[in-house]
Amino acid sequence: MDLFDYVREQNGDKESPLASRLRPTTLDEVVGQKHIIGKDKLLYRAIQADKLGSLIFYGPPGTGKTTLAKVIANTTSAEFKQINATIAGKKDMEQVVEQAKNNMGMYGKKTILFVDEIHRFNKGQQDYLLPFVEDGTLILIGATTENPYFEVNSALISRSSVFELKSLDKEDIKTLLKRAVYDVEKGMGSYGAEITEEALEFLADISGGDARNALNAVELGILTTERGEDGKIHLTIDVAQECIQKRVVRYDKTGDNHYDTISAFIKSLRGSDPDAAVYYLAKMLYAGEDIKFIARRMMICASEDVGNADPNALTVAVSASQAVERIGMPEAQIILAQAATYIAGAPKSNASYLAINEAMQSVREQKTTVPAHLQDAHYKGASQLGHGVGYRYAHDYPEHYVKQQYLPDEIKDQRFYKPTENGYEKNIKERLERLQQRED
Numbered sequence: 001m002d003l004f005d006y007v008r009e010q011n012g013d014k015e016s017p018l019a020s021r022l023r024p025t026t027l028d029e030v031v032g033q034k035h036i037i038g039k040d041k042l043l044y045r046a047i048q049a050d051k052l053g054s055l056i057f058y059g060p061p062g063t064g065k066t067t068l069a070k071v072i073a074n075t076t077s078a079e080f081k082q083i084n085a086t087i088a089g090k091k092d093m094e095q096v097v098e099q100a101k102n103n104m105g106m107y108g109k110k111t112i113l114f115v116d117e118i119h120r121f122n123k124g125q126q127d128y129l130l131p132f133v134e135d136g137t138l139i140l141i142g143a144t145t146e147n148p149y150f151e152v153n154s155a156l157i158s159r160s161s162v163f164e165l166k167s168l169d170k171e172d173i174k175t176l177l178k179r180a181v182y183d184v185e186k187g188m189g190s191y192g193a194e195i196t197e198e199a200l201e202f203l204a205d206i207s208g209g210d211a212r213n214a215l216n217a218v219e220l221g222i223l224t225t226e227r228g229e230d231g232k233i234h235l236t237i238d239v240a241q242e243c244i245q246k247r248v249v250r251y252d253k254t255g256d257n258h259y260d261t262i263s264a265f266i267k268s269l270r271g272s273d274p275d276a277a278v279y280y281l282a283k284m285l286y287a288g289e290d291i292k293f294i295a296r297r298m299m300i301c302a303s304e305d306v307g308n309a310d311p312n313a314l315t316v317a318v319s320a321s322q323a324v325e326r327i328g329m330p331e332a333q334i335i336l337a338q339a340a341t342y343i344a345g346a347p348k349s350n351a352s353y354l355a356i357n358e359a360m361q362s363v364r365e366q367k368t369t370v371p372a373h374l375q376d377a378h379y380k381g382a383s384q385l386g387h388g389v390g391y392r393y394a395h396d397y398p399e400h401y402v403k404q405q406y407l408p409d410e411i412k413d414q415r416f417y418k419p420t421e422n423g424y425e426k427n428i429k430e431r432l433e434r435l436q437q438r439e440d
Contacts, residue, residue, distance in 0.1 A: 059165030169207025
């Protein structure tokens with residue numbers, strides 16, 4: 001260690017961001033996540049007993065993934081190594097593996113490797129770690145904001161316990177903010193600041209469960225606010241609003257939040273809740289989601305969930321898709337909102353969706369043949385083979401309908417499309433029932 005490294009290490013704590021300085025060193029200091037680190041939970045017991053296997057911590061930013069890793073580092077007797085997947089290369093991993101082998105071979109000491117943002121590792125990098133995790137050379141702890149089942153090597157997943165960290169609730173955030181303001185040792189208590197209850201409530205709410213976001217606002221507020229006549233720094237609602245500026249929407253267009261939000265949007269359309277549909281639409285647009293992607297999903301929903309209960313829903317969705325491509329943002333949001341509220345407000349039927357699924361299953365499970373009278377008869381000699389013989393042309397009959405068998409003999413009595421009583425589909429149902437009951 002040279003002089004510069006020494007000075008940096010000595011000043012690290014006081015120079016590091018508030019969110020970093022406030023990180024707990026023991027499990028009992030951790031705020032929130034009681035569903036996985038409550039005293040009766042497996043992870044709590046495993047950390048306390050220093051009997052950890054490989055772990056994946058998955059959750060939104062600011063929920064304590066790195067914090068838990070630091071607590072483990074302070075608790076375990078194993079060698080603890082940390083790398084960040086955004087900057088680490090294969091050489092860094094090779095060095096860790098070599099040290100881990102030496103620790104195990106010379107001292108019988110295990111090595112825990114904490115990989116922050118493990119989803120940033122490519123497949124080759126993840127594959128490199130696998131054999132060393134398998135043979136126990138490394139105990140892997142990965143942290144990711146993305147769903148590990150999408151982003152992490154399935155072989156690594158199968159050898160790890162996955163724990164999902166939840167967004168902190170308002171009371172958890174308020175607890176951390178009070179520590180930040182009043183704790184002299186780790187927080188900014190030496191500055192003589194006070195925070196109002198109104199500001200606490202605002203920051204806890206606007207942070208959206210992201211503790212780091214709220215703590216950064218407090219730190220900025222204390223460092224930039226002039227002292228009052230009483231000599232204290234007053235963190236009021238006005239100061240809090242200025243420091244946090246606008247809510248950071250937790251949304252990654254390539255990640256899990258992307259899938260969660262579009263899922264909520266589609267389910268709101270299906271559930272006939274236009275208010276929720278518009279909200280999730282706004283959230284996606286605010287975060288910069290591709291408007292063509294949103295439009296495509298609405299076209300699917302218009303067919304899958306509205307169907308023939310309102311055939312016009314698909315027309316609206318297709319028109320919206322074409323319009324947003326031509327117009328672009330910001331005006332495209334109006335078109336998307338119109339289509340979303342129409343689809344949400346329309347009567348619903350998934351009869352067409354169920355019909356094709358049942359038909360596909362039937363095709364997979366049963367071999368059938370086209371009835372002879374429906375086979376192609378537009379070539380010389382077809383009639384000699386019996387192809388097309390006996391076919392009745394529907395347009396030659398009243399209402400352009402005639403009873404005849406269309407399904408293969410093997411499934412002639414099967415019904416796939418079962419119209420509902422909803423919207424226009426009720427008319428379809430009544431017509432089909434009337435025609436099928438007609439005596440020809």
